[in-house]
Amino acid sequence: MKRGLALLLAVVMAAGIFLAGCGNKNENQSVQSTAAQSNAAQSEQSSKTDNSNANVTVTPQLIGDKNAKTEITWQPVPAHSMMDSNQAKVEYLTKKAKEWAEKHPDVKIVPIQTTIAISDSMAKILVQAASGQAPDIAAIDSYIFPNFTKYAQPIDDVVQEKNLDINDWFPFAQKVMKPEDKILGLWYTTDVRALFYRKDIVKNPPKTWQELLDLGKQLKGQGYDAFLYSAGRDENVTMNTLPYFFGQGGKLVDDNGTPVFGEGENRAAMINYINFLKSTVDTGVTPTRVLNFKSDPNMNADLAAGKVAMFVGVSNMAAQLRSVIADKFDELWDVAPIPMAEADQRASTAGGWVSTVFTEDDQKRKLAADFIIDMYVNDQGMEGWCSAGGYLPPRKSVFEKAEFLKSDPFAQKFKEELQFAYVRPAANIYPTISQEIQIAINNVLAGQTTPEKAVDNAWKIVTSKK
Amino acid sequence: MNRETIGKSNRLSGRKGLGETPIPWLAPLVIILLTLFIYPMFDILRLSFTNARIGETEYNYTLNSFLNLFQDSGFYAMLKVTAFFVFFSVVFQMVLGFIIALSVDKGESMNLRGTVFVRTVALISMVIPGVIIGIIWRMMYDESPTGILNYFLTLIGVGHVRFLTDPFIAVVSATVANVWRGTAQSMILLYSGLKTVPGETLEAARVDGASAAGRLFKIIIPSVMPVMLINLILNTIYTFNTFDMVMTLTGGGPGRSTEVLALSAYTQIFQLLDLGRGSSVAVLLLLINSIMAAVYFYIMKKSEV
Numbered sequence: 001m002k003r004g005l006a007l008l009l010a011v012v013m014a015a016g017i018f019l020a021g022c023g024n025k026n027e028n029q030s031v032q033s034t035a036a037q038s039n040a041a042q043s044e045q046s047s048k049t050d051n052s053n054a055n056v057t058v059t060p061q062l063i064g065d066k067n068a069k070t071e072i073t074w075q076p077v078p079a080h081s082m083m084d085s086n087q088a089k090v091e092y093l094t095k096k097a098k099e100w101a102e103k104h105p106d107v108k109i110v111p112i113q114t115t116i117a118i119s120d121s122m123a124k125i126l127v128q129a130a131s132g133q134a135p136d137i138a139a140i141d142s143y144i145f146p147n148f149t150k151y152a153q154p155i156d157d158v159v160q161e162k163n164l165d166i167n168d169w170f171p172f173a174q175k176v177m178k179p180e181d182k183i184l185g186l187w188y189t190t191d192v193r194a195l196f197y198r199k200d201i202v203k204n205p206p207k208t209w210q211e212l213l214d215l216g217k218q219l220k221g222q223g224y225d226a227f228l229y230s231a232g233r234d235e236n237v238t239m240n241t242l243p244y245f246f247g248q249g250g251k252l253v254d255d256n257g258t259p260v261f262g263e264g265e266n267r268a269a270m271i272n273y274i275n276f277l278k279s280t281v282d283t284g285v286t287p288t289r290v291l292n293f294k295s296d297p298n299m300n301a302d303l304a305a306g307k308v309a310m311f312v313g314v315s316n317m318a319a320q321l322r323s324v325i326a327d328k329f330d331e332l333w334d335v336a337p338i339p340m341a342e343a344d345q346r347a348s349t350a351g352g353w354v355s356t357v358f359t360e361d362d363q364k365r366k367l368a369a370d371f372i373i374d375m376y377v378n379d380q381g382m383e384g385w386c387s388a389g390g391y392l393p394p395r396k397s398v399f400e401k402a403e404f405l406k407s408d409p410f411a412q413k414f415k416e417e418l419q420f421a422y423v424r425p426a427a428n429i430y431p432t433i434s435q436e437i438q439i440a441i442n443n444v445l446a447g448q449t450t451p452e453k454a455v456d457n458a459w460k461i462v463t464s465k466k
Numbered sequence: 467m468n469r470e471t472i473g474k475s476n477r478l479s480g481r482k483g484l485g486e487t488p489i490p491w492l493a494p495l496v497i498i499l500l501t502l503f504i505y506p507m508f509d510i511l512r513l514s515f516t517n518a519r520i521g522e523t524e525y526n527y528t529l530n531s532f533l534n535l536f537q538d539s540g541f542y543a544m545l546k547v548t549a550f551f552v553f554f555s556v557v558f559q560m561v562l563g564f565i566i567a568l569s570v571d572k573g574e575s576m577n578l579r580g581t582v583f584v585r586t587v588a589l590i591s592m593v594i595p596g597v598i599i600g601i602i603w604r605m606m607y608d609e610s611p612t613g614i615l616n617y618f619l620t621l622i623g624v625g626h627v628r629f630l631t632d633p634f635i636a637v638v639s640a641t642v643a644n645v646w647r648g649t650a651q652s653m654i655l656l657y658s659g660l661k662t663v664p665g666e667t668l669e670a671a672r673v674d675g676a677s678a679a680g681r682l683f684k685i686i687i688p689s690v691m692p693v694m695l696i697n698l699i700l701n702t703i704y705t706f707n708t709f710d711m712v713m714t715l716t717g718g719g720p721g722r723s724t725e726v727l728a729l730s731a732y733t734q735i736f737q738l739l740d741l742g743r744g745s746s747v748a749v750l751l752l753l754i755n756s757i758m759a760a761v762y763f764y765i766m767k768k769s770e771v
Contacts, residue, residue, distance in 0.1 A: 119736045126521035126739070147521050147739070233719035289609035291631040291720045302610050428519070431738045442720040446633050464534060465740070 056101045058082075058094050064101040064108035072368050075112040075125065075135040077353060080189070080376075080389070083113060092388035096381065100374050107367055129358060136359035137368045143235070145176055145185055145354045146426035152356040154182035158369035162378060172350050172423040173394045179426065186369075188376035189386060190352035190394040192417045193240055194335040196317065197310040205310070205336035209244075209276045212310075212339045216285030219309045225302060226285045228311040231277065231441055234294035238434040239349050239424070240312055241441065244273040246422045247340040247347035257427030262459025272341060274451040278444050291445055300324055312338055314351075315414045319390035335413050337420070350421035352394060392418070429462065436461050507752065514745035521739060531742040535750075540722055548726045551641050552705045558645040559701050560694065563652020568686075570653075571660045585657070592650040600714030603643040604630070607715075630716055633723035640712055640724045644705060651704070652697050659693030660686070692769040699762040703755050727751050 055065040060082040078084060082093050097109070112135055114121040122144050128134040129151035140148055159166070166174055166183060173187040197205045201219065206212035216226035230237045245252075245261075250269035252261045260266050280286035293299055296313040297320055303311070304324050321329045337346055355372040359365050376385045379398060386393045387404040392414055405411040424430055436458035443449045449457070514532070518525035535541050566588055573581040591599070606614050607629035616626055629639045663686055671681050687694075709728035712718065718725035718733065725733075727747060734744030 123520050123736045123739060130521050130523050233717040287609075288628060288631045292604075292609060294717055301608075301612055305610075305612065307611075428739075432740075435733070435738060438719075439721050446631060446720040446723075448633060448721060461538070461540070464538075465743075 055105070056098060058098045058101065060111060060113070062108060062110060063097045065105060066108060068106050068108040070107045070364065070367065071110055072107060072137065072359070072364055072371065073110050073112055073135040074368075074371070075114055075121075075138040077118070077121070077139045077141075078114060078116050080139055080353065081111060081113075086389065088388040089385075092384050093375065096375050096384065100371055104367065109371060134358035136364055137355060137357055137372060140185065140354050140356055142173075142176055142187060142190075142352045142354050143424040143430065145356070146179065147428065148356060149179050149184050151358055152184035153358060153360060153365050154184060155186070155357055155365070155369040156183045158366050158373065159183050159186075162370070162373050164373070164378065168395045168397050170350070170394055170396060170418050170421065172418075172421050173352070176354065176423060176426065185354040185356040186372055186377050187352055187354045187394045188372070188382065189389070189391040190350050190418070191315045191392055192350045192414050192421050193243060193312060193314055193338060193348045194414065194417050195310060195312055195338050196333055196335050198308070198332055199334050200332060201309045205334075206339045207337070207343050208339055209279070209341055213279055213283055213285060216280065216310075217283055220284050223307070224309045225287055225307055226309050227280055228286065228293070228299050228302060228308055229277075229290055229313075230293040230296055230298065231290040231445055232292055232294035232298075233435075233438045233442060235434055235438075236295050236314070237293075237438050237441065239351055240296070240314070241273065241277065242349050242422070242424075242437075243312075243338045243347040244276060244340070245269055246349070247338075247345040248272060252433055253425045253427045253429065257425070257429065259427075259429055259433060259459070259462050261433065262455060262463070267455060267459070270455045271451045274440060274444050274454060276341070277441060278451060281445050288445065291442060296320070315392055315410075315417075316390065318410045318414075335410055335417075337417065346420045348417045348421045350418060350423055352392075429465065432465055433458075433462050510745045510748050510752070513741050514749040516742045516745075518741040518745075519739050520735065520741050525742070528742075531746040535743065535746050543722060544725050544727065544730055547637055547722070547724060548706070550637055551644065551708075551724075551726055552702060554638075554641045555644040555648060555705045556698060556701045558641075559648040559652045559705075560656075560697060562645065562649045563654075563697070564656050564694075566649070566653045567657035567660055568682075570657060585653075588653050589650045591647050592654075594647075596647065596708065596710035597714050599643060599647050600711040603639070603646075603711075604715050607639055631720055633720055636716055636720060636724050640715055643711060643715060644708060647711060648701055648704060652701060655693055655697045655700075656690060659690035662693075663689040692765065695765045696762060699758050699765070703758045706751060706754055706758075727754075 055067070057064065057066060079086075080089070082090050082097070084090060101107070101109070114124075118141055122141055125134060125138050125140070126144075126147055129148060134151060166178055169177065169187060170190070173190065177183055177185050177187055195205055201224065202215065206215050212227060219226040230240050248269040250261065250266050250273070252259065252266075254260050261270050277286075281288055281290075296317050299308070299311060299313070300320065302308050303321060318329070318333075318335075321333065325332075338348060340346060355376065357365050357368045357372070359368055373381065375381055377395075379401065382393045382395055382398045383402040383404070385391070386398070387402065392411065393399055393402065393405075399405060399411075399415050405415075424434070440451075440454035440458045444451050444454050515527050515529065516525045517528050517530065566584070570581045570584055573584070594602075607616075608614065609616060609626070609628060609631060611617075615629065619625065619627055628635055630636050667685055667689075668681060671685055676684070706726075707728050709726065709732050712724055712726055712729050713732070716724040718729050728751060731744050731747040731751060734740045734747060736744075738744075
């Protein structure tokens with residue numbers, strides 16, 4: 001009797017597991033965050049208001065008719081998806097997705113949820129791409145995109161059909177999107193680094209390192225944290241400080257992707273750059289706690305306290321600070337080019353996201369490219385998306401035409417900086433170089449070593465991994 | 467022929483029905499172990515002898531991943547940091563866990579109120595994910611004028627402390643955060659151990675005039691020693707594997723001053739995409755954990771005898 005009961009229980013459990021597995025196929029989104037459920041409910045509601053096409057569903061889990069014969073999987077970065085907590089972005093994406101789905105009743109887009117840990121999710125997509133299992137469309141962080149180009153499908157035909165010209169993108173983006181003779185990705189949102197300064201404290205923003213140090217010492221004497229920047233261990237730190245290196249004409253790798261930053265003039269430029277950062281801390285212009293700042297929002301508490309005069313940060317910080325200190329931001333803050341070693345130098349760095357198509361099925365490839373272009377890339381798509389999310393458009397014409405940017409003095413200055421922006425090199429070794437630069441900066445600012453030794457140590461480690 | 471007769475007939479013929487063997491019960495476990503634990507473990511071991519990179523389908527088998535690791539001076543610095551982090555984490559987790567367990571046990575024996583509350587509060591740190599613990603302690607250690615700990619330290623005249631920006635203090639800070647995280651587990655294990663200490667023996671010692679310290683060192687601690695050893699080993703394994711809390715607290719910085727083995731494996735694989743090197747670090751971690759697990763089973767077996 002006991003054995004019979006136990007066997008029965010085992011069968012029930014096995015059946016339960018089997019059914020759960022089957023259920024997962026179609027209902028794999030049953031486990032959702034509260035925010036996502038809320039967004040889903042809202043999205044679904046918005047789609048049901050239109051009676052012209054009752055089968056179209058727009059939720060964070062499905063776009064289109066669930067019975068549509070063509071299925072396209074789409075893996076956006078969470079902040080660029082309908083799972084985001086920003087209502088403006090969700091509303092924009094829901095509206096655009098619904099329009100696209102109604103125009104393509106035979107197609108359903110299945111969004112794939114992913115982690116907010118960017119490195120993890122990029123590594124996972126790379127593994128999938130290498131084994132032929134990548135999603136049909138995915139958003140890729142621009143700095144790692146060169147690792148994906150061998151798996152990305154060309155989309156020149158769709159780009160041409162949609163009357164888009166690659167020359168309309170800023171130069172830094174063109175090289176990444178079209179590494180050789182084919183367009184392999186669409187850069188759809190960007191950012192740039194600049195010097196943010198308090199207009200009421202800093203009358204003339206410094207143009208050179210020496211001017212910054214001189215001004216900084218005065219401001220320090222008046223009780224201000226004169227100059228902040230991120231200096232912890234994070235990719236953001238490399239991005240925010242590399243303009244000092246690029247401005248001197250420094251190169252991290254040569255045209256073949258071989259590291260060169262530790263040799264000759266590049267080594268000298270690298271030492272100068274780290275030495276400048278050391279000077280900011282040694283003189284007290286910058287507090288040592290910048291070693292704690294991994295991302296720019298880590299500075300928000302200091303900035304909100306009102307005792308910071310200048311900082312180098314990403315353009316998105318304008319929107320961030322508007323949400324922290326509201327109207328006071330536009331009243332008190334302005335932006336200028338990042339101070340350089342010499343007054344005639346100018347450089348910034350740009351990052352952003354690239355959408356790419358992995359499916360080799362020709363029909364799906366075209367539809368996937370069309371979807372991305374409609375959502376994020378064409379004139380209305382890029383303006384709507386960047387306006388909703390507070391991003392900068394990587395297309396020059398959108399920058400000129402977009403209404404929301406015309407009235408924003410910060411945006412026009414960021415556009416100017418984008419003209420001088422460098423992107424991180426398209427080389428497999430770049431993540432290692434970036435990490436070693438972060439460690440070199442950390443060790444020097446913490447007083448553990450000299451800039452010369454730090455650069456040489458970084459060079460030794462990077463070249464040992466070539 | 468009824469089932470009893472069939473069973474009897476099978477027993478006589480030496481054959482066993484499927485229902486009489488452990489196979490139906492063990493098969494799912496074996497399948498899960500093979501697919502989710504054993505296979506990935508051997509795959510990591512295999513990859514550690516390659517120069518594989520994430521996203522590359524071609525790679526060669528080589529010993530260079532290990533040789534480069536052992537030739538890297540940063541690796542030995544990382545081992546030292548890991549040893550410091552693990553040693554002091556485990557020691558303080560056990561000492562504090564034992565003190566709390568002893569206090570709760572004593573409180574219960576004296577029918578004091580609030581012992582359940584103390585146990586519950588101590589357990590809070592156990593249910594908070596490591597990533598969140600890292601963020602909480604990052605806020606505590608904030609070095610800006612609004613930082614919580616620095617505010618109080620300045621108030622009492624100690625002055626400003628560079629909790630996360632001084633390389634040595636950063637390791638101590640990460641260790642303190644990990645002690646906070648792991649003390650609850652020690653408390654639970656040692657509390658259960660204290661419940662097995664015979665009350666009559668303690669009472670007899672008291673009647674014979676043994677002091678509190680004498681009862682503690684000569685009766686209580688020897689009685690809970692097997693539990694303490696198990697606690698020591700489990701905490702050591704957990705602490706060696708800690709990377710989530712360190713990642714959000716310091717990211718391994720400043721420099722490499724708080725980069726522990728587990729964090730290094732994660733960084734090598736997910737940030738630098740170096741599957742070969744990352745796997746070799748993971749294999750070293752596996753080796754350490756396997757030794758700890760072997761000691762654990764040895765003690766378990768010995769305590770059963």
